[in-house]
Amino acid sequence: MTTTPAPPAAPPVLRLRDVHKRYGPRTVLNGADLDAAPGRLIGVVGENGAGKSTLLRILAGKLRADRGTVRLPATVGHCPQTVVLHHALTVAQHVRYFQVAYGLPEPTRAWELLEELRFAAGPRDRTGTLSGGTRQKLNLAVALMHDPELLLLDEPYQGFDWETYLRFWEIARSLRERGRTVLVVSHMAHDADRLDALHRLAGGRLTPVRDGGRA
Numbered sequence: 497m498t499t500t501p502a503p504p505a506a507p508p509v510l511r512l513r514d515v516h517k518r519y520g521p522r523t524v525l526n527g528a529d530l531d532a533a534p535g536r537l538i539g540v541v542g543e544n545g546a547g548k549s550t551l552l553r554i555l556a557g558k559l560r561a562d563r564g565t566v567r568l569p570a571t572v573g574h575c576p577q578t579v580v581l582h583h584a585l586t587v588a589q590h591v592r593y594f595q596v597a598y599g600l601p602e603p604t605r606a607w608e609l610l611e612e613l614r615f616a617a618g619p620r621d622r623t624g625t626l627s628g629g630t631r632q633k634l635n636l637a638v639a640l641m642h643d644p645e646l647l648l649l650d651e652p653y654q655g656f657d658w659e660t661y662l663r664f665w666e667i668a669r670s671l672r673e674r675g676r677t678v679l680v681v682s683h684m685a686h687d688a689d690r691l692d693a694l695h696r697l698a699g700g701r702l703t704p705v706r707d708g709g710r711a
């Protein structure tokens with residue numbers, strides 16, 4: 497009898513090893529490790545101030561770790577907790593700005609995402625006039641519009657109504673099906689079932705709470 501060897505596991509798209517970060521005397525990350533394979537939905541939970549946003553900012557290249565190694569794919573999207581939009585610019589100006597920043601020939605994906613998220617504002621509306629949840633939809637769409645291999649989302653659905661929250665998870669699932677890796681900082685216990693793996697950040701380290709085996 498011949499046996500077919502199992503296919504080798506896909507190499508991690510994200511690898512974090514022994515990452516340290518302190519702000520003055522305060523140590524926030526103290527040897528954080530994480531591996532993420534392609535096509536995984538991964539959650540990170542932790543108490544307020546545990547260092548989740550710090551971790552994501554390091555992964556997004558917006559903050560330098562004091563020590564340790566971070567291996568990332570070529571394209572990374574980051575949707576930070578604080579909306580990065582400028583209140584005086586219109587919706588269309590934001591889409592155009594990020595299209596140019598990412599070097600995209602067309603901004604089509606941004607408009608598709610906004611439609612999927614039931615975006616109610618018009619292209620000429622200034623973001624300063626939008627509701628918090630509506631601004632967050634634009635924040636999310638511009639983080640996703642270049643279809644990054646790794647997507648870092650810091651509580652991405654703050655201010656979303658229930659229907660939009662469910663649509664967010666549909667988008668996350670379709671990204672996973674296309675081999676994208678999505679890392680979500682979450683406070684919601686009922687998100688856990690939607691994820692392939694869940695890690696807790698405490699004491700500056702990441703510990704798997706639940707792991708689907710390939711995260």
Ligand SMILES: Nc1ncnc2c1ncn2[C@@H]1O[C@H](COP(=O)(O)OP(=O)(O)OP(=O)(O)O)[C@@H](O)[C@H]1O
Nearest residue numbers: 519522524542543544545546547548549550551577
């Ligand atoms: N730029 C900074 N300078 C000094 N301290 C900072 C800075 N950014 C964050 N901190 C501190 O580092 C700790 C971790 O902050 P961080 O925002 O990463 O936590 P978090 O887990 O995302 O918190 P939350 O759940 O409240 O969003 C906190 O004590 C915070 O006050």
